[in-house]
Amino acid sequence: MIDRISFFDEFECLKGDCPVACCHGWKVPIDPESVLRYRKEKGKLGLKLRLAMKKEGEFSVFNPLAFRCRFYTKDGLCGLQMQKGESYIPGICRRFPRRMKNYGYFAEESLELACPMAAGLFLRHRDNLLYHETDEIPSYPDTSENDDRDYLFSARKCRNQLIARLQQISPIELFPFIRRMQKYAKAIEIACVNDGILEKPADPGSVNFDEIVLTEEESHKAARFLFSALDTDQLMCHGIYHVALKRRLPLFYQICLRYFEQFDELTIEDADSHLEELFQKYRAAHPDIDALLRDYLIYYLQNHFLQVYEDYSYLRMLSLATLHVHFLFLFFCLYEPTDENDIAVMIATYERHMHHNDDVLEELWKVMPKS
Ligand code: SF4
Known part of the structure; x- marks a missing residue:
């Protein structure tokens, strides 16, 4: 069974017209099948491929410095695809921005917001973000490292209940709700420890969100x-x-510079006041912002919450969700996107650095206040 977002099939790559093509700004992991194919390639292309591949731990990547992929042409297209066809490029380049995850008992399919086209679709379908059930069977393998069916279904129920509550709140209640969500994550983890996670993982549903108060x-x-x-x-x-x-x-980078220009010289108290003022001013000028951030959070939880099936880390999952809402809001205030396209480009740029970069996420998790 596949659960899929309604606009999954509306995605169409912008190709040479893409304002932040996926060939920029991140490393491209190469699947083992493609690595073998590239190693066997003869002639100039073979040499170019082997020079472009870099070993990182167990994996090989293109674009190791995360600047611009060597195969990106001046027309904004993939030179490798033009020369050898779509089936020849790394699996991740063929799939992106489609997110397809098979959990063994069901699969989920959606689009990653790190693509501006996908971010634009998200903005246009905010009234219909939730998965729709289909009876299709996934054609791709189950890559989960867990096979605890009861725990998986319980975690999914917990996610769906959180999303249902989020849909009911008024947008102005978003920040208090998120603070409660963080306390909720802690309570689940404590329950996990008390129940003895190694013998019998806790049922996240055993912690009642409604009993969490600030x-x-x-x-x-x-x-x-x-x-x-x-x-x-x-x-x-x-x-x-x-x-x-x-x-x-x-x-x-420009948005970061704006942040430093505005905050660098301030005392801690003045910086707090300035942050609050920035948020208030933006809210006054754009009354939809809290509803948009709530929808972003709903989409985020739907896509990523089940990471807890692999690592049981509710606190990490929900703290990172909190961080993304905070910084995305700050980016809105600092950049002030002018229209829907501009918002889509900003969200895609944000996601590319902040969400699809394991080094950044590890560092943020280390630095993040855990209370
Ligand atoms: S980011 Fe999206 S629209 Fe742009 S080139 Fe990549 S897949 Fe196509």
């Missing part, structure tokens, strides 16, 4: 922002910003 101090903080200016700065300086972004993702 203290007065937490409510007060949540009314202002999800991360203080000090925490925001720690995350910007240790994890998010890197000088190489200037070449990898110029738009992301």
Whole structure:
């Protein structure tokens, strides 16, 4: 059985017209089948392929510095695909931005927002983001490392309940809801430890979200922002910003510079006030922003929550979700996109660096406040 988003089949690559082509800004992992094929390739193309491949741990990648893929042509197309056809390029390039995950008992299919076309579709289908059930059978393998059926279904139920609650809240309740979500994650992890996760993984449904309440101090903080200016700065300086972004993702780099221009000289108290003011001003000018961030969070949870099936880390999952909502909002305030296309490009640029980059995620998780 495949659960799929309604606009999955509407995706069509923008090719040479793409404003942030997927051949920029990240490493391209090469599947073992393609590696073998490229090693056997003869002549000039074979030499070019072997020079372009770089070993990283167990894997081979193209574009190891995450600047621009060597096969990207000046017309904005893939030279490898033009020369040898689509079936010849790495599997990830053929699939992107389609996200297809087989959990063994069911599969889920959606689109990654790191592609501006997919981000545009997300913006146009905000009233219909949830998976639709189909009776199709996935043609791709189950790559999960867990086969605990009961736990998988329980985690899926937990995700779907969170999403259903999110759909019911008023957008202005988003930040307090997210703070509760973080406390909820902690409570599930504590339940996991108490239940003895190794013998019998906890049922995440055993923790009742409705019983999670915020203290007065937490409510007060949540009314202002999800991360203080000090925490925001720690995350910007240790994890998010890197000088190489200037070449990898110029738009992301410019937004980071705007952040430093506005916050660098401020005291901690002034930076908190400025952050709050930025959010308030943006909300006043764009009353839809909280609803948009809520929809982004719904889509994020739908796509990524089941990572807990592999690692049982609810806190990491929901803390990273919190971080993405916070920084995406900050990016809106700093960049002020002008129309829907501009928003799609900004979301795609954000996702490319912040979501599809294991080194960045590891660093952010280390630096992130865990309370
Ligand atoms: S980012 Fe999306 S639209 Fe752009 S080239 Fe890649 S797949 Fe095509």
